[in-house]
Amino acid sequence: MARQEIILGTPPSGLGGDPPRVASQKINHMTQELYDNFSVIGTAASADLQTKNNDLAAGKVLVVGAAGWNGGAAIIMGSGTDLNALVTAGIYALNGTYTNGPPGTSAGYYPPLYVRITVHGQGAWTLQEVFGITGDTSAIRYQSVGEWAPWRVVYTSSNVAGSMSAGAIIERGDNASGSYVKFADGTMMTWGQQIINATVLPGQAVAWDVGRQPMPFVGQPSHKIDMAYMHGANGTGDVIYTCIQTYATSGRPIVAGVNMGVLPSLSHPSFTYGTVVSASHFVYFQSVGRWK
Structure with a gap:
């Protein structure tokens, strides 16, 4: 229904305006339409707006962004x-x-x-x-x-690697004894190369303790170890044939490399020792176990 305006007539007497009955009819018709519409739109038209967007008081009308993000x-x-x-x-x-x-x-x-x-x-x-x-x-x-x-x-590229104490899940480090990687589940891998200067006669050996690690293990890890004797000091000179032997002490394996005293250029190694004296040897190791 279009709005029905009540004709007021000429002031101040209202001459020519709607008689009371006609004016009342117009009022009734328009208010009836308002009440009919009010029943359709519900109570939102008469409810209070939220005072802020996280106001969850019952019956409030939501504002933009309310009760969400x-x-x-x-x-x-x-x-x-x-x-x-x-x-x-x-x-x-x-x-x-x-x-x-x-x-x-x-x-x-x-x-x-x-x-x-x-x-x-x-x-x-x-x-x-x-x-x-x-x-x-x-x-x-x-x-x-x-x-x-x-x-x-939540891990990202910024905090996956770091120190275990800071909450990282991977920690990597290097020191004079080698390199290591720790994982948050307790797994640890170590590897490295160590040069040991020692004069070793043919038929003699120098032991390498598997405990010489860049980081200590808990329990007994597994190891892969190689040795190479050198004719010169500090890992220089010719490589001498080496025989690897292992034994254990206090429940921990010890690896010993025997200087065979024979250079590869002379003959194949045998248990008949040659005469070459070593001045140093390399130890190559890879170990896997647990750090906690």
Whole structure:
């Protein structure tokens, strides 16, 4: 129905205007249409708007970005925020102090974070995802019926490798004894080459203790070890044939290389020793075991 305007007539008497009955009919018709439409549109027309986009009071009319990820604009939270209590769906920014944060956060260290919250069934399932605002922090956890699971670190190219103590899952290092790789599950591999200066006569041996590792193992690892005797000091000169022997002491294998005293250019090795004296020898090793 089009709007029916009541004719008021000529002021001040209203001469020529609608008589009372006609004016009342127009009012009745228009108010009836309003009431009919009101029953169709429901209660939203008479409800209060949210005062902010994370206002979840019952009966409020939602504003743009409400009860969701607020259109990508983070809601800034003040100092002292408890992440355990942050359970309303949205995106938040923590620029001050907070509690119950992800690994790597503690009293005195509060890296600024974005917190993205997804809710499935209000109060039943809650997912928190955190991302560093100025760093590479990334972790997730979920809440089920009021109980928070532990934080789980999300690994990227920035934190896969590093130190175990800092939460990395791969640690690699080198030192004077060789190289090593540690894995978060406790596996460790070591490898390297060591030069040992020692005068060794033909038929004699120098032992290499498998405990001479760049990092200590827990328990007994497996080993692949080779030795090479050299005619000169510091790993120089001709290579001399070497016979590898192993034995054990205190439950740990010891590897001994016997100087055969024969140069490859002279003959094939045998247990008849030659006369060449070694001044040094190489030890090549690869070991696999556990660091924890």
